[in-house]
Amino acid sequence: MLRSRLATAAVALIATAATLVVPQAARADAAGKGGDYVPFTSSKIVLDSRNGVGTPVGVKGAGSVTTFQVLGVNGIPASGVSGLVLRVGAFTPSAQTYFKVYPNGSPRPGTAALNLPQGQSISNFSFVQPGANGKLDLYNSAGTTHVFVEVQGYFTSAPSGTSGGLVPVTQVRAVDTTRGTGTDKVKIRAKSTRTVTLTAGGVPADATAINAHVTVPATTEAGYLSATPVGRATGVVIANYGKNMHSSSGAVIQLGTNGQVTFTNGGTADIDLVVDTMAYFTKAPNVGAGFRPLVNRVFGQLVPKDGTVDVVVGGTSGMPTKGVAGVALSFEASGTAHATLSAWPLGTTQPGIALTQHQPGTHQRSSAIIKPGVDGKIRISNNSDSATFVYVDVEGWFAEPLPVLPVAQNTPISVAQAAPVAGQGAGTVEYAYVDNIGRVVIGHQTQLDNFCCVQFTPISGNEAFTGQPSLVARPDGTVQVSAQYADGGDVWTSAQTAPKASSWTSFTDIGGSPAAPPATVQLGTGVTTQFGVDADGKLWTYAQTGAVPFWRGLGGTGLTGTPVLTTVRDGVQLFLRTTTGTITTATYRTDGSLSAWTDLGGDGTGAPAVVLYPGYRLRVFARAADGTIVTKLQDTTGTFPQTWDTLGTFVSPGNPAAMIDPVSGLTVVIARAGDGIIHKAVETGQGSGVFKDWTFAQVDQPAPAAATDPTFATINNGSGQTTFFVYRTVNGTPIFAV
Incomplete structure (x- = not known):
């Protein structure tokens, strides 16, 4: 049973109650956070090994890396650039090869910008972030070749106030000279032009540019294709096409008056032209x-x-x-x-x-x-x-x-004990909470019998988070924390730098779009896995394994809140509230499949608490709509009863917590009262399902009122188990009841 002894943690930096952060009105990211597209009206060549632009004259060899300046040259801004729109090309490579273009100072990526058949002079568009020093690197895989890079536009790192963003459209064929789509059914003669209108698929006539896929099929000679917005004297080359091949390239094509563009065939033979529209860029700020x-x-x-x-x-x-x-x-x-x-x-x-x-x-x-x-x-x-x-x-x-999410106030503390590694009797205990100003605060406990020496330290810098973070012990002896980022709602993770370490890695953004903080579990396979519910009531999971981890939709409708996870024989049992107030449950199996949902009924709010009994039977505790605590238990077939049992008349404004006392084997449920005092209800006998009246959970001395829901935990100190609960007071101080 719980011994009612209080311990107040040593807090490295105690946060007082803070004003609730009010969400900002939604704005288009193009204007609200940068990323606006700014095109150039003239060619901005930054690298050309044929004439010594950006590099000495001469071909580049196999395995060569060419470093060249991009920002601050040829009219390109020296700062305020988050990304560049590049046309990358080569001239008569001596072997089949590929180029990689990437920020100088960064590791060479696994991705490529251009693939080149031997002897063919072709180009492709690429979106690339400049290096911190304004430079890029170009890697040539094989053979020798001349290299070429042209900047045709850039994306701002801050709102421009004059340019807009991207708007996708349903992919549509805007021009096809082989079929007479959007133009005459006739080739574009050598050294001749063709004016077309590129407003197919809902592109407005005043759009700045379109993102398109350009194909020059069945060529007989090599050449290039340029595009000039109608109403403007000059244009830019958008593609180099090869000889006796189907040449295709991405492109960003600037639009002129009424969405019109004049294409020029710079080759020595007639060509067909196909233009497929993918999206467009707006002129108006705050849009796109x-x-x-x-x-x-x-x-x-x-x-x-x-x-x-x-x-x-x-x-x-x-x-x-x-x-x-x-x-x-x-x-x-x-x-x-x-x-x-x-x-x-x-x-x-x-x-x-x-x-x-x-x-x-x-x-x-x-x-x-x-x-x-x-x-x-x-x-x-x-x-x-x-x-x-x-x-x-x-x-x-x-x-x-x-969305910019408000920082939730007075959220509970999460607890996890690290797995012991070689030479350890027990791992450290780690605590995590998000305080009332949005900081992720970690508590590090090395003296497992002394709760007075837990040191709490913020690890999130100036980033803002919201809601209760989740902690999970990993097989390598470290603990990982996951928290919901306030600006956008995606999930960020950090972990101890080593077993027992008090230091943590920098946060990693793993994306996702949960509407509430995620829940995390270590599967029986050793894979750390996240679960979250989006604003549409759909469940998603993220398994931190494989070359490219990703959020996978598991379906479901009408789900809400943070999942409650309990490890069972064949996977993880999930419990969630529905938008109608009931509780529903399903099993996420170790093979990644999800069972059918079983609705447990009820009418309440908040997250349930779950206790696992021998034989993998589950008891669920929840807060009903009237604030009372209710419960139901699976039978031996795994079936839950229709009705909920109410545990007395005690009323709570928050979520219950429950566990089996490791010594007595009795089930204990705790919850805070309206005045913040934690109460408990204890089972009358092992497995009886009958609970005594609610009493104070802390009776040995006056208990500080809880501003948060309590968290139950059991830790192994190397010689036995200690059961306790932890909460925070109105001024943010963590309180341990042992």
Whole structure:
């Protein structure tokens, strides 16, 4: 049974009650947080090895890295730039190769910007973040070649007040000279022009530019294609196309008067032209989605001939699962036969357009901006007579307005004991809470018999978080904390730098879009796994394993709050409130599947508490609508009864906590009263299911009133177990009752 002895923690930095943070009105990220698109009206060449721009004259060899200045040259701003829109090209490479373009000072990424067949002079668009010193690196994989980089626009790191952001559209074919779509059904003659209107698919006539996929099919000679906005004297080259091939490239094409553009065929032979629209950029500030730099490879495998594959892009690499207007993607394809790829949001109709054409036995790359579909996925179709190896790389994403969450006041403390490692009798105990001004505060306890010496220290710097964080002990002897970021609601994690360490790693943003703080568990497989519910009442999970961890939708409707997790025989049992006030439960199995939901009924608020009995029977405690505490217990078949039993007349404004006393084997439930005093109800006998009247949980001395719900915990001090509960007072002081 609990011994009623109080201990007040030694607090390194005690937070007093703070004013509630009021959420700001939602604004378009393009104006609210930067990421606005600013195009250049003239060519901004920053690297050309043919004439010594940015590098000495001469070809670049296999494995070479060329460093060149981007910011502060040729009219490009020296600061305030979060991302660059580049056209990257090569001239007659001596071998099949690929380029990587990345911030100087950063590790070389696994992603590429351009793939080049031997002897072909082609280009592609790429979205790249500049280095802190304003420089970029270009890596050439094989052979020798001249290199070329042109900046055609940039994204601001702060609101510009004059430019806007990105708006996705349903993919549409705007121009096709082979079919007479959007223009005459006739080739563009060598050294000749063609004026078209690029407002298909809902692009407004006053848009700044479109993101498009440009294809020059079945060429007979090499050349280039430039685009000049109507009403402007000069334009820029948007693609270099090869000889005797289907050349394709991503592009950002500036629009002129009434959305019109004049294309110029700079080659020596007539060409066909296909332009497919993906999105557009607005002129108006405060409108559209802002660019966020991000580099990661999210897919790489063989796709069967005429096959499809679904690829998760939203919810990976720190992206949220909601609020993603589009993802800047680079596609690479290679196979033994000519092929085209199509890619579109999962859950929408496949468009009649193609991306990334490649010749037999070659690797080719193109880029596009695509809005993620159902569960953050896009669907890719391999339109070929042979299997095709496909890579999908993320180059950035565009954020729709995301919520600024208020910092929840007086949230409970989480507790976890680290797993012991070699030479340890017991691991340290770690505590975590988010204080009333949004700091993640960690408590570190090394003297497991002395609660007076727990040192609490904020680890989140100036970042703001909200809600109760979750703690989980990892197999390596460290503890991980997960918390909900107040600006946008995604999940950030940190961990001890080593077993027993008082220091913690920098926070990592793992994305997601939960409407409440996540819950975390260590699965029986050793994988740390998060669970969260979004604003649509849908459950998501994030398993921290694999090359590209991602948030996976588990379905469900009408769910709300933070899941309560209990490890059971075949996985994890989840308990959640529904929007109608009932409690529902399902099993997340170790194979990643989810059982059907079972509604336990009831009518209340807040998170339940769960006790696990031998035989994997579960007892649930919850707060009813009238504030009383109710309970129900599974029978031996795993079935819950229809009705809830009420534990007396005690009324609580918060959530209960419950556990089995490790010595007596009696179930104990605690909750705070309206005056903040913690009360307890104790079972009359082991497994009786009958509880004594509520009494003060702390009787040996006057107890400070609780401003938070209590947290029950049992720790192993190396020679036995200690059961206690912990809460915070109105001035933020942690109180331990042992």
